[in-house]
Amino acid sequence: EVQLVQSGAEVKQPGESLRISCKGSGYSFTSYWITWVRQMPGKGLEYMGKIDPSDSYTSYSPSFQGHVTFSADKSIRTAYLQWSSLKASDTAMYYCARQASGYDNDYWGQGTLVTVSS
Amino acid sequence: DIQMTQSPSSLSASVGDRVTITCRASQTISKYLNWYQQKPGKAPKLLIYAASNLQSGVPSRFSGSGSGTEFTLTISGLQPEDFATYYCQQSYTTPYTFGRGTKLEI
Numbered sequence: 001e002v003q004l005v006q007s008g009a010e011v012k013q014p015g016e017s018l019r020i021s022c023k024g025s026g027y028s029f030t031s032y033w034i035t036w037v038r039q040m041p042g043k044g045l046e047y048m049g050k051i052d053p054s055d056s057y058t059s060y061s062p063s064f065q066g067h068v069t070f071s072a073d074k075s076i077r078t079a080y081l082q083w084s085s086l087k088a089s090d091t092a093m094y095y096c097a098r099q100a101s102g103y104d105n106d107y108w109g110q111g112t113l114v115t116v117s118s
Numbered sequence: 119d120i121q122m123t124q125s126p127s128s129l130s131a132s133v134g135d136r137v138t139i140t141c142r143a144s145q146t147i148s149k150y151l152n153w154y155q156q157k158p159g160k161a162p163k164l165l166i167y168a169a170s171n172l173q174s175g176v177p178s179r180f181s182g183s184g185s186g187t188e189f190t191l192t193i194s195g196l197q198p199e200d201f202a203t204y205y206c207q208q209s210y211t212t213p214y215t216f217g218r219g220t221k222l223e224i
Contacts, residue, residue, distance in 0.1 A: 035214075037162075045154075045162065045205050045216040061213035062119070095161055103209030104152040104167035111161055 002026040004034075004096055004109035011115045012086050019082035020112045022096030029077040030054035033099040036070065036081050039111075040092045050099060051079055086116045120144050120208050124217035131196055131222060139191045139220045141184075141206035150210035151189045153182055156219075157202045165204075166191065193222075 007021040022034060036048040049060035051070040058070045072079045079096060094112050097105035121144035131137050141151065149169040154162040164173045166182035169189055179194045193200055201224055206217040 044219045045156075045207075047207070047214045047216060049213070059212050063213070097162075100167070102168050102171075103150060103214065104164055104207075105154075105162075106164050106167070106173065108161040108163070 002098065002107045004098060004107055006094075006096060006109040006112045009113040009115070011117070013118055014086060014088055014116055016086050016116075017082070017084050018086055018114065019080050020094060020114065022079045022081075022109050024053075024077045024079070024098070027098070030074050034070075034072065034079040035097045035099050035105050036068075037095045037097060037105075038064075038092045039095065048081075048094075053077075053079060086114075088116050088118075090114060091116045119213055120147065120211065120215055122206055122208055122215050122217040124204075124206055124220050126220060127218065128221040128223060130224070132224070133196050133198060135196045136192065136194045137196060137222065139204055139206075139222075141189045141191070141217050143187045143189075143208055143210075146186045147208045147210035149185050150208055151182070151184065152207045152209060153180075153191045154205045154207065155200075155202045156205065162205065196222075 003025045005023045033050045035050045038046045048064045051058045053072040053074050069082045096109040098107040100106040123142045151169045153166040156162040170182045181192045203219045203221045205219050
């Protein structure tokens with residue numbers, strides 16, 4: 001069974017750093033890109049970008065380029081989303097998803113809620 | 119970026135109804151169009167990929183059509199569990215932008 005399991009909810013202060021994770025199982029982790037999607041409270045889905053776990057090649061949406069970093073450790077089948085300096089506007093649910101061969105996202109993690117507040 | 123425009127933004131319907139949601143792309147995307155369903159507090163779920171292909175396990179009352187710039191998602195015979203928010207997404211070129219969603223309410 002394909003599964004993406006994300007790390008738990010985080011509460012951080014502005015300016016702090018954070019890394020959240022997404023662990024894949026039940027499939028060949030290096031054969032599928034991992035996509036990251038943001039959903040701000042009460043809002044729609046926003047595509048952040050993706051990473052190829054086989055070589056850690058990344059593609060960022062211009063809206064997120066420079067503010068977040070994607071990484072992956074294929075030895076432990078885990079992808080990461082990180083911030084070096086959080087802002088209150090980063091408060092959102094973050095989802096990872098597997099990108100299928102048709103570039104759709106066929107399996108999703110359960111989401112990680114990030115709250116940034118002083 | 120390619121802009122995806124969904125309509126309507128909200129829709130009221132009844133169990134058993136047939137409903138259609140439209141998604142328009144700001145430029146041609148061939149058939150690189152996906153539809154997702156999201157229920158409150160849950161992750162999105164893939165319904166339709168490549169405009170008209172039903173994802174495994176999704177009921178056949180869901181169908182998709184279109185190509186180029188105009189696409190539709192149709193639900194024939196609404197069931198209580200179908201009341202949710204629906205999103206389209208283009209996967210023709212990065213960033214793979216989403217529509218703003220259509221909330222389907224009873």
